[in-house]
Amino acid sequence: MSVHENQIGADSFSQIANAIKNFNFLMQPREIGLVISVSTGIATVSGLPNVGFEELLQFQNGLFGIAYNLDEEEVGVILLGDNSLLKAGDEVERTGRVMDILVGNGLIGRVMDPLGQPLDNKGSIQFEKRLPIERPAHAIMERSAVAVPLLTGIKVIDALIPVGRGQRELILGDRQTGKTAIAIDAILNQHDKNVICIYCAIGQRASAVAKVIANLKEKGAMEYTIVMVAKGNDSPGIAYCAPYAATSIAEYFMEQGRDVLIVYDDLTHHARAYRELSLLLRRPPAREAFPGDIFYIHSRLLERATHLNDELKGGSITALPIIETEAQNISAYIPTNLISITDGQIYLSPKLFKLGVLPAVDVGKSVSRVGGKAQLAAYRSIAKLKLEYAQFEELENFARFGTRLDENTAKSIEHGIRIRECLKQEELQQLNSLEQILVLLSLKNGLLDTIPLEKIKECENNLLKNSNQIPNEIQQRITSDEKLQDKDINIILNIAKEILAPFQDNSKLNHHHIEK
Structure with missing residues (x-):
């Protein structure tokens, strides 16, 4: 037998094998139902006796749905797409799986919809596997x-x-x-x-x-x-x-x-x-x-x-x-x-x-x-700030009635106004922990209380610009979650005093007592 005849025999064999495979696939029982009615976002389907709760169903035009209401005679389906693509009498088939989503490192930097379709015109999304969208939460012991x-x-x-x-x-x-x-x-x-x-x-x-x-x-x-x-x-x-x-x-x-x-x-x-x-x-x-x-x-x-x-x-x-x-x-x-x-x-x-x-x-x-x-442990050095701010808000409400305020109350209100001013922040302008600690420590220890209110923003910007003056070992302690020692706090406050000195209102400074 020639090589050519051998080749024809091999081709015939592979065609017969493929035909048997296709025949077996076609002969597998498939559950197909019919759409009874369609309304905005949902469809009612009959003829799927073995469908499971939250199973994914596929309609003949490529639309998918989730089986949600399992009644004796019909199934309520949540549609994952435009209901105008469906009409009563259309076929619907079980997929045998629940709804899943593609996952993997290829998703990072992409914009997509919940069906895994890209929305950013960058081509198809590379993924490693698919996971069901509904998964049990990890146990307490984990x-x-x-x-x-x-x-x-x-x-x-x-x-x-x-x-x-x-x-x-x-x-x-x-x-x-x-x-x-x-x-x-x-x-x-x-x-x-x-x-x-x-x-x-x-x-x-x-x-x-x-x-x-x-x-x-x-x-x-x-x-x-x-x-x-x-x-x-x-x-x-x-x-x-x-x-x-x-x-x-x-x-x-x-x-x-x-x-x-x-x-x-x-x-x-x-x-x-x-x-x-x-x-x-x-x-x-x-x-x-x-x-x-x-x-x-x-x-x-x-x-x-x-x-x-x-x-x-x-x-x-x-x-x-x-x-x-x-x-x-x-x-x-x-x-x-x-x-x-x-x-x-x-x-x-x-x-x-x-x-x-x-x-x-x-x-x-x-x-x-x-x-x-x-x-971070460094934030514990400004722990009282929330309480001081809450007290100020209470006092501010009373002060609106025009009552006479004693000296301590007036100081608390002045201090609170500066807390509020310093907690303001521009959108899309993030501060690192070092910058935050420098501003908030200065605030808590009253260094900003003797500065006119209209200069507070300028003072804060000056503190932020000069935050690199803080010694490296203290910077490392702040970022590595170590508690600040009293000497560290004093060094930071001394740096802040130098930065803020040109802005001080000297008439207030003579009367002001800074908490130690």
Whole structure:
């Protein structure tokens, strides 16, 4: 037999083998159902008797959905795309898997949607594997205490309401009070801290998301940031899936031993998307028409943010969920749910915002339940600052009545005004811990009390410019989490006195007593 005949025989054999394989594939039983009805964001399907809860279903035009209501005769499906692509009578098929998201180092620097589609015109996204968007949170025994600070670069937060790696800190306030600005500042401050950042925009305007991405690109933050976007005009199913998909990406990095910061902007839109879907699926409504499991959708999301123990490589996810309040009502349904789930909250006050106190953090209503345990030891030398500021706010309210004030009260008010002035900070201008300690120590020890109010900003800028005058060994102690000794504090204060000397109001200086 010739070589040519041998070749023909081999080709025939491979064709027969392929035909058998295709025949076996075609003969496998497949469950196919039919669409009964379609409405905004959901579809009702019949004919899938073995479908599982949250299983991914595929419609004939490439649209996907999640099986959510499993009734005897029909299945309620959350659509992950435009419902106008569907009509009654279309076929739907089981996929045998739950919804998942692609994960891997190739995602860093990319903008994507919760389905894993790129939104930045940079081609397809390189990934290593896929993870389900819903995963059980790590067990308590696999976690360790929150003890490493996550510095935001914002004085009022790092000094008074510290955030640690593995913590969940809620940012809440009325619309247009600077909630996203704080979260973006926190992301920008991680540029040399080896922290992966994920910004998850849920139901935001496209223009607002574009502005955030532009800021991140301009400051070089996209080198370590992943942006996931569920736009305002996307289906409610995509908005509902977005934070879970973003958290699965964060868990991939955490399980490699990396530290991750994730921002959910914002969970008000997430709750509303879930309410819309639940009402369309005819689930019983409860308070404010939200379904009964509205607490659970957020608790199972935020419970996944944690700090793993050393046996599991010690990675962490720090979550900054954002919530929008209405008319400063932090005791509304969704805000109280999230306050009870998280480890503290940063409350932004519209009153402070209107007065030009930016960031508009209300120190009285803000709290960190991790507290000083997740703060550099150097910050303990300014521990009284929060109490002094709170006392000033109380006294300021009484002083408005025009009552006569004794000398100590007047001093407390003067000191408090300067605390407020020094806690102001420009957007996108982060300060390192050394700069913060120099300004806040000078403030706490009364060095700024004898300086006219209009010169405070100039004085602060002068302190920041000259922060490198602090000796190297003290700088290392501040950044390496060692407690400052009394002699270190005295050296810093003496440097600050020299820098501030040209600005002092000598008439006040003669009467002023600086605390030792």
